[in-house]
Amino acid sequence: MECTISTMGCNASAHYSKHKYNETAIKATVLIQRWYRCKRAQLEVRRRYSLTIFQSIEYADEQEQTQLSNFFTFMLEHCVHRGEVARTSTGSDVSPGTDSYVIKYEKIDVPDSYRGPRLSFPLDISHAKTLLNALKDRQLLHARYVLQLLCETRRVLKEKPNITHVSVSYFKEITICGDLHGNLDDLLLVFHKNGLPSENNPYVFNGDFVDRGKNSMEILIILFVFLLIYPNDFHLNRGNHEDYILNMKYGFAKEVLKKYKDHGKTILHHLQDIFSWLPLATIVNNKVLIVHGGISDTTDLDSLNLLERNKLKTLMKTRKLETDKKNQEEHSELTEKERKQVLDILWSDPNKQHGCTPNQRRGGGCYFGPDTTDQLLKRYNLKMLIRSHEFKPDGYDLTHNGKVITIFSASNYYEAGSNRGAYIRMNPDLVPHFIQYQVCACTDKKKNWERVKTIEQSALQNLQERIFVHKRKLMDTFAKCDCKNTGRISISDWAAVMESVLQLKLPWRMLRSRLVKTDPDGKVDYMSCFCYMDTARPMHQVQPTLVETLCKYRRDLQMIFNVLDEDRSGLISPNEFRKMWKIFSSYLGIHSHDEAVDKLAQSIDFNKDGNIDFSEFLEAFHVVHQLENKAA
């Protein structure tokens, strides 16, 4: 040891105390190391279960969404004029059979005061670079150019087959990106790391360009621009979120309507059609199949290639409206079999278990096992399947013996610091090379433990909202375990109830201390989890079930409201509100007294002419954690 060497020759006592110090120092060091490693591991676990919470809720949400699309169409039917319905739900401006689909952009004036980017067609790479810079600076592309871009994009997409075949050579490697979900910074980062698209730098973007993130529109603009410049070297696959019904709920429609006050509805209307023209799959060197979701045991690539993909505006099952029934007779819809082919491609997830079963988690598509993969690869002489659709903490993942790759390109997806994104570079060897990245703008200054704390708080907030929404059922089920009415149940019972009522497979015992109080003897005070939650504005004297229902359907009601609010004023009349409420509650089979509904409406700030700011009203039903409010 260093110390003994240097003290050789010193007197004995100095030598001894220095030696003792060293022993102590080493013990102290080991203790600190031991402590630190444990803290670090505990932090890592918190990060993991936070991500698990986000993921579980996301999937449960998607599952409910598929059930709710019927509700949405129902509301549209009853709350909106027939004319409206026809316009928003049928695809094209023209009767089927002819194709003079028009996107009118010429009449839209671009004022001189407009300082944003201007597009001139045909586009070239210098336009694209200018545009990228402008969008990087968060400038908005004028609606006229957007619509013109959509017009040209539609023209190009129409020419493409359902399945695109591409080749890779040693001079021309291909890059494959997964879900972006409106994360513009990720797209820019990928272009920065990997180079802009060109004839020698081809790209495949594997769906889910929009929803959730804040810059879905900008991403679409960029992708469409490059599609037009390099139509043979830039490929887009449709994802399950390229679907107007999902866009209503998951943020894209809202983003467009907010950014484009005058022409947002028109843009969305045309995107309905354009999304349906997106190709369904890409095959590289006849060996690598790229689709957004996955496959099923009935996937038939030949059938997929032949069906008329543009007839599938949405993958959601919608109720047949009177006008639609007429269209159906003219064969403007796919058969159920064809619809399933596309649904499976866009919604399925790989699974460890053999076989192919319906995807319960999502409510659409399948869970496909390694045998299903092998079967398909063998049948079409393919080497592997690349897909996206699922969040992955490292941006990518391999499964089914490396034959199925998931690529996910939206970093910080749930929260700043939650995950990395990745993309694949592939050469003729067809061995994928993964490049990971993470947009760090907001996390630079944050320390690791602060980041984890933020992620955890956000995840728990989401979870608490869900708990609140299921309050009634939870209380009933807890009561069944607590026959003696003590208000306490065992940890085991508590965990079991939480899992069965909320239908979320989470590590409940780990989360327990964050959600509920436990007595020193180990019994859970099950009512305590509700004490810390309330709605943003406490609504007393309103039926609890009413409040819970409004919480649960808050986002869906928002969708309806956006459709109802023709003049984008943000207001609806009390009558409209009552009418909507009556229909809503009759559909869901909940009973509410008229007085309760009126009281509810009255508890919101009316503006001078007595209208209800419905957005404000819905905001009131956002679940908040009371402790946070107290701190703020």
Add this chain to the structure above:
Amino acid sequence: MAEEGSNEDGVVAEIEKKITEAFKVFDHEGNETVDVREIGSIVRSLGCFPTEAELHELLAKVEEEEPTGYVHLEKFLPVMTKVLLDRSYRPIPEDVLLHAFEALDENKSGYITKEELVKHMTEEGEPFTEEEMEEMLSSALDPETNAVHYRNYISLMVVDETDDLPQ
């Protein structure tokens, strides 16, 4: 509900459920195995504070004869249950931790310089990797003085634990 039966059985059953839950957080493939490198995190998430040496010992008990890189739940469960029942690898009380930092603070100045800390942590005991060192410094180091004011640091780390609901 689970009121009858010997209390001990209830305790063991609850412990086993707790362990299984923690295990499953790391079980990506859903097939009751985890990567051997995650065992440390699992053990620590259950409230244990083993040294690296103690962890290696534990690993030896749960690994397969042929090192596959994976650990099965069925091997891990009994070993970990015993650890929890025996209350092995107890957490470190705050005051003990404070003494440890004080022991490294030769001058009793209330802080340890970056160089000193790095030297101890990366050269002695069960040395930190570069990554571990960097991470510790990122939250412990006061950039203005380039030193670790350990009392502050400890209270910061302890506060972090009280995200739990007030019990």
